[in-house]
Amino acid sequence: MNAFLDVKNISARYAGERILEDINFTLNRGEFVAVLGSSGCGKSTLQNILAGILPAEEGQVFVEGTEVRGLNPRFSYMPQDDLLMPWRTVLDNVCLYSAIHGGRPAMREQARQRLRDFGLAGCERAYPGELSGGMRQRAAFLRTSLCPADILLLDEPFAALDVITRWDMQDWLKNMRQTLSRTAVLVTHDVDEALYLCDRILILSGRPARIRREIPIEDTVRDRDWLLGQGERKREIIGLLRGNG
Numbered sequence: 144m145n146a147f148l149d150v151k152n153i154s155a156r157y158a159g160e161r162i163l164e165d166i167n168f169t170l171n172r173g174e175f176v177a178v179l180g181s182s183g184c185g186k187s188t189l190q191n192i193l194a195g196i197l198p199a200e201e202g203q204v205f206v207e208g209t210e211v212r213g214l215n216p217r218f219s220y221m222p223q224d225d226l227l228m229p230w231r232t233v234l235d236n237v238c239l240y241s242a243i244h245g246g247r248p249a250m251r252e253q254a255r256q257r258l259r260d261f262g263l264a265g266c267e268r269a270y271p272g273e274l275s276g277g278m279r280q281r282a283a284f285l286r287t288s289l290c291p292a293d294i295l296l297l298d299e300p301f302a303a304l305d306v307i308t309r310w311d312m313q314d315w316l317k318n319m320r321q322t323l324s325r326t327a328v329l330v331t332h333d334v335d336e337a338l339y340l341c342d343r344i345l346i347l348s349g350r351p352a353r354i355r356r357e358i359p360i361e362d363t364v365r366d367r368d369w370l371l372g373q374g375e376r377k378r379e380i381i382g383l384l385r386g387n388g
């Protein structure tokens with residue numbers, strides 16, 4: 144049986160320098176995978192390739208056995224740079240995909256509901272320039288979660304948030320996994336976030352970067368207390384990120 148998402152032999156180059164080499168992984172429908180790697184190793188480059196913004200030098204991406212190339216409706220991307228449109232209100236920004244994909248009134252209502260969950264109640268008429276960095280990030284995340292595409296590409300979605308808000312957003316995503324019913328590729332520098340939210344962790348490293356290790360997280364019950372007991376795994380992951388092991 145085909146994997147839901149199949150990334151095959153992806154490589155990428157900028158200005159003559161190989162950044163990514165021979166990136167291979169698959170995801171089943173509904174799985175969340177984390178991509179961890181040091182700054183500058185090529186995580187956002189990989190997300191840009193999956194999103195179809197950047198062509199790969201080599202390799203292919205398949206969704207349900209069909210090759211996808213360029214911008215396509217299977218992926219919903221939250222880039223590292225939030226890309227909110229400064230001339231649109233918060234509500235219009237978070238409903239951007241509904242404007243593109245149709246279903247406008249229903250999604251605006253859903254967006255209004257979720258603005259509350261995301262701590263953005265009362266901000267619907269504000270413009271991005273009036274929000275804090277964390278609020279912008281939550282608005283961008285809300286926009287991504289409202290997009291009907293079935294694979295979420297999340298590039299450090301919670302990096303700009305204070306620790307309490309980050310925990311709240313992580314809990315929201317974890318609790319909503321069933322309801323959202325999406326597959327996700329989550330780039331993060333937060334090892335706890337990767338362990339808490341994802342079914343597998345890919346460690347990228349080297350120049351050009353390759354997938355150095357794939358770590359399955361199979362524990363069925365994963366709550367904050369469980370996370371406190373993951374010291375051994377965290378040590379292993381941090382060692383790999385440092386290039387040991």
Ligand SMILES: Nc1ncnc2c1ncn2[C@@H]1O[C@H](COP(=O)(O)OP(=O)(O)OP(=O)(O)O)[C@@H](O)[C@H]1O
Nearest residue numbers: 157158162180181182183184185186187188189223
């Ligand atoms: N548009 C570009 N032109 C040339 N080089 C680029 C471009 N974008 C990224 N790079 C280079 O490619 C490498 C990988 O960048 P990328 O943004 O993918 O890293 P990253 O793993 O996402 O880092 P971070 O964790 O800091 O976000 C870096 O060395 C970067 O300088």
Ligand SMILES: [Mg+2]
Nearest residue numbers: 186187188223
């Ligand atoms: Mg990046």
